[in-house]
Amino acid sequence: MLDEIHKRQHVVKQNRPKRTAEGDAFSLFAITALRLAGRLTAAGDDLARPTGQTSARWQVLAGARSGAHSVAQIARLLGIARQGVQRLADTLEGDGLISYVDNPQHQRAKLVKLTDEGETRLAAIDIAQAEWxxxxxxxxxxxxxxxxxxVMTRLIETLDAETGKAQAGYGA
Structure with missing residues (x-):
């Protein structure tokens, strides 16, 4: 059995495309960044849990802090799909943590605004995050x-330019 696995690994290695030293370094960087993202999400969940929130909900609450962003704008700031942010925002509204208010610049795209309870929960997360x-x-x-x-900011800009997606900075 070990011989068979070794033979398959050998074939995989032979068929793997050659990369430059920079390509290898970038690939290792990307893998490390993905591992870090997972750990940061887990840590964020731990920080937000005492307030009944998750990392994802926390991000939307933080995006709503100014009261001047629509769901689509928050999604662009976070670099995630609008539909996912919409689902989270609707849940947060149902929980009384945000409200939708009229947007003077767009009739249908309401702005997301924190309620007093949303502000209280976000403030508690902010305290825990600052200590962490x-x-x-x-x-x-x-x-x-x-x-x-x-380096990460430059990579985000490079990826955005490559995919044609110009995204506004968030928390930078």
Missing amino acids: ADRLGQSFTSAELDAARA
């Missing part, structure tokens, strides 16, 4: 984190 960020931030210098963020 301060604790984790001690493992790095500000320069290291700024450099990592600059």
